[in-house]
Structure formats: C-alpha cells, structure tokens
Amino acid sequence: SQVYLNGAFMALEEARISPMDRGFLFADGIYEVVPAYNSVLFRFDEHLERLERSLREVEIRNPHDRQQWQVLCEELIERNGGGNLSVYLQITRGAATKRDHAFPEPPVAATVFMMTSPIAVPAADSPDTASGGKAITRDDTRWARCDIKSISLLPNSLLRQQAVSAGAMEAILLHDGFVTEGSASNVFIVHDGVIVTPPKNHAILGGITRDLIVELCGQHGLPFAEREITEAELRQADEIWITSSTREVVPITQLNEAAVGDGKPGAMWKTVARHYVDFKR
Ligand code: PDD
Incomplete structure (x- = not known):
C-alpha cells in the first residue's frame, strides 16, 4: 500500500524513520483516524478540530493547515484505490539528536505519517x-x-x-x-x-x-x-x-x-x- 511520510508518498516498504524519533522513544505524538466512504472523508472538520486540539495540548506545532491536510488525505485515498478506507494520521515531535525527556531545543521538524486501511462492513x-x-x-x-x-x-x-x-x-x-x-x-x-x-x-x-x-x-x-x-x-x-x-x-x-x-x-x-x-x- 501507499503511505505518506514527511512530504512524500511512497510504498509502505520504502518508509523509514529514525530510531531517535520521539514517537519511538517516548510515544511523544498524537494521531487521528478518519473514515472515508466511497472515497469521501466523513466528519473531516470534526476530526481535524480534534487533531488541532491534541497538538495544542501537547505543544506540537501543526505542520499543515486544514486545506493541506485534506489534500494529503484525499491524495492518499486515491493512491490506495479509494472506496471505504480509514485514514490513519500520526504526528510526533520529531527526531532529536539525543535522548532527553524535555523537548528538543531548538525544536526539530515534526514527523508526519499517514496510511490507510480498509474498513470492515459495519454492523x-x-x-x-x-x-x-x-x-x-x-x-x-x-x-x-x-x-x-x-x-x-x-x-x-x-x-x-x-x-x-x-x-x-x-x-x-x-x-x-x-x-x-x-x-x-x-x-x-x-x-x-x-x-x-x-x-x-x-x-x-x-x-x-x-x-x-x-x-x-x-x-x-x-x-x-x-x-x-x-x-x-x-x-x-x-x-x-x-x-x-x-x-x-x-x-x-x-x-x-x-x-x-x-x-x-x-x-x-x-x-x-x-x-x-x-x-x-
Ligand atoms: N480509536 N476512545 C478511545 C480510547 C479511542 O481510541 C477511540 C477511537 C474512541 C472513539 O473515537 P472516534 O469515534 O472519534 O473514532 C474512543 C481509533 C478508532 C483507533 O485508535 O483506532
């Protein structure tokens, strides 16, 4: 399947992140799961509002505006053949040069990862x-x-x-x-x-x-x-x-x-x- 990682679409097998990523070391990140039916995102504004809130609460800068997130989600859905899919979207505080509980100073770029999974037929x-x-x-x-x-x-x-x-x-x-x-x-x-x-x-x-x-x-x-x-x-x-x-x-x-x-x-x-x-x- 196709995924999105830090600015590029690629095959899942090609996707690589650093072991220094704070998501890996500290689970320092947040995520969303947005369903799409017939390739159309469902309750997208509500999901994006919650994403923005999660980022605010953990003090990670939002790397994209709503329009950009929507374009990325829609392109990923399309690249995965469309239909009924859920879009998984994860943002971590990024990869620092050393392991330190406190946030990296100066800040590093957030890591952005997105993938899709098929939605099973719901009850x-x-x-x-x-x-x-x-x-x-x-x-x-x-x-x-x-x-x-x-x-x-x-x-x-x-x-x-x-x-x-x-x-x-x-x-x-x-x-x-x-x-x-x-x-x-x-x-x-x-x-x-x-x-x-x-x-x-x-x-x-x-x-x-x-x-x-x-x-x-x-x-x-x-x-x-x-x-x-x-x-x-x-x-x-x-x-x-x-x-x-x-x-x-x-x-x-x-x-x-x-x-x-x-x-x-x-x-x-x-x-x-x-x-x-x-x-x-
Ligand atoms: N989880 N509570 C928890 C702890 C959850 O992880 C989820 C969703 C929900 C339901 O939220 P929503 O209706 O916005 O999906 C409640 C997602 C689907 C997951 O972790 O895969």
Missing part, C-alpha cells in the same frame, strides 16, 4: 441481521488525560488484548466504579428507556462517532441523557453499545459472562443504526 449497515459482540469489564489503568488522542497506547493495547484473550471484542473500562469508555471506543447504554453516555472530560476521548450519535438522538427526538454511568447500571443495562470511527455503532450483547438484555441487539440500537446509515448516505 449498523445491516441492523436486522447483526449479531452483536462480547465485552469484558476492566479497571481503567490509563493516565489522567485520556481526552488527548495520544499515540501512547500501551494500557489500551494491554486491555484490548485481555478482551481478545477472553473472546471479547472490547474491554469496557471502569474508573472508581464509573464507566469511562472502551479501550478504543466510547460507550452508550440504554437504561429505563433512556440512551445514556458519560460526559466529555479528561477521563475519556471525545469521540467523533459519539458526538454524531448524540446529535442524531437530538435530531430524532430519542430519549437521551449525558451523565455518569455506574458499574451497577452497566450490568443492568437493557442495551450496551460501543462507538468508534472504524466500527461505527456496535451492540454489545454479552458483558463478561452475562447476557445484555435478551442477548440480542436491542430495538433502540436498531433505530440508531438506521439513522446512522441514513446520515452516512
């Missing part, structure tokens, strides 16, 4: 035949700034592996007895007929898919509340969903060893999945 595309997945619960062992889309993903990676080892598709994380999010997704529940998701704060990534679902709930007058979710509410939920740019909105039908609701994708999920697909078109 929301076929609400009537979707089967749903399993999730496990785990303690949220991450840092205090999960709102930054940092490439420092070791805890997320360890937690996702625990899910996979347990035959699950996601680990739903609990901090002091409250749901934060999944290892790479946001979480919604349906409780007493109301769709609930935790508020955006430093404990979770402000998901673009999450925000769209919230918007769709408003547009279609679905009962919705943004508030903290206790572990007990999660366990008693009639429905649980996870959301992300690559999975859209997926029903969780088994939590640990227990069925969620009747163990099938719920009616509210089907409604939201249909609205999501209509919005995408």
Whole structure:
C-alpha cells in the first residue's frame, strides 16, 4: 500500500524513520483516524478540530493547515484505490539528536505519517441481521488525560488484548466504579428507556462517532441523557453499545459472562443504526 511520510508518498516498504524519533522513544505524538466512504472523508472538520486540539495540548506545532491536510488525505485515498478506507494520521515531535525527556531545543521538524486501511462492513449497515459482540469489564489503568488522542497506547493495547484473550471484542473500562469508555471506543447504554453516555472530560476521548450519535438522538427526538454511568447500571443495562470511527455503532450483547438484555441487539440500537446509515448516505 501507499503511505505518506514527511512530504512524500511512497510504498509502505520504502518508509523509514529514525530510531531517535520521539514517537519511538517516548510515544511523544498524537494521531487521528478518519473514515472515508466511497472515497469521501466523513466528519473531516470534526476530526481535524480534534487533531488541532491534541497538538495544542501537547505543544506540537501543526505542520499543515486544514486545506493541506485534506489534500494529503484525499491524495492518499486515491493512491490506495479509494472506496471505504480509514485514514490513519500520526504526528510526533520529531527526531532529536539525543535522548532527553524535555523537548528538543531548538525544536526539530515534526514527523508526519499517514496510511490507510480498509474498513470492515459495519454492523449498523445491516441492523436486522447483526449479531452483536462480547465485552469484558476492566479497571481503567490509563493516565489522567485520556481526552488527548495520544499515540501512547500501551494500557489500551494491554486491555484490548485481555478482551481478545477472553473472546471479547472490547474491554469496557471502569474508573472508581464509573464507566469511562472502551479501550478504543466510547460507550452508550440504554437504561429505563433512556440512551445514556458519560460526559466529555479528561477521563475519556471525545469521540467523533459519539458526538454524531448524540446529535442524531437530538435530531430524532430519542430519549437521551449525558451523565455518569455506574458499574451497577452497566450490568443492568437493557442495551450496551460501543462507538468508534472504524466500527461505527456496535451492540454489545454479552458483558463478561452475562447476557445484555435478551442477548440480542436491542430495538433502540436498531433505530440508531438506521439513522446512522441514513446520515452516512
Ligand atoms: N480509536 N476512545 C478511545 C480510547 C479511542 O481510541 C477511540 C477511537 C474512541 C472513539 O473515537 P472516534 O469515534 O472519534 O473514532 C474512543 C481509533 C478508532 C483507533 O485508535 O483506532
């Protein structure tokens, strides 16, 4: 496949970065994942706004303006044959001459890397035949700034592996007895007929898919509340969903060893999945 690295498009096999890159040494960088359907970028402004915010929070200068980012993404999509692809975009603080925790002085050029991956057919595309997945619960062992889309993903990676080892598709994380999010997704529940998701704060990534679902709930007058979710509410939920740019909105039908609701994708999920697909078109 074709990738973009520091000003040039090339075959993945040709791409090389320095072992002194601060992304490699310190996980000192941030990333975005932007889906494209039929080669058209989806919620691009929202993703770029979050990218700009992540860069600001870690004090990496944005190497491109929005127009330039869009041109790069579109060219990369085209060079990879187009269709339904997610664009991965990573920016690190760059390669310094020595390993020092503090930022390089004078500053070095940021490293910019972009690649694409095919998007699997999402569950929301076929609400009537979707089967749903399993999730496990785990303690949220991450840092205090999960709102930054940092490439420092070791805890997320360890937690996702625990899910996979347990035959699950996601680990739903609990901090002091409250749901934060999944290892790479946001979480919604349906409780007493109301769709609930935790508020955006430093404990979770402000998901673009999450925000769209919230918007769709408003547009279609679905009962919705943004508030903290206790572990007990999660366990008693009639429905649980996870959301992300690559999975859209997926029903969780088994939590640990227990069925969620009747163990099938719920009616509210089907409604939201249909609205999501209509919005995408
Ligand atoms: N992850 N929370 C975390 C920790 C995530 O890593 C992600 C997405 C989300 C959902 O955000 P969005 O709806 O904007 O994709 C929430 C991406 C897809 C990834 O790491 O591959």
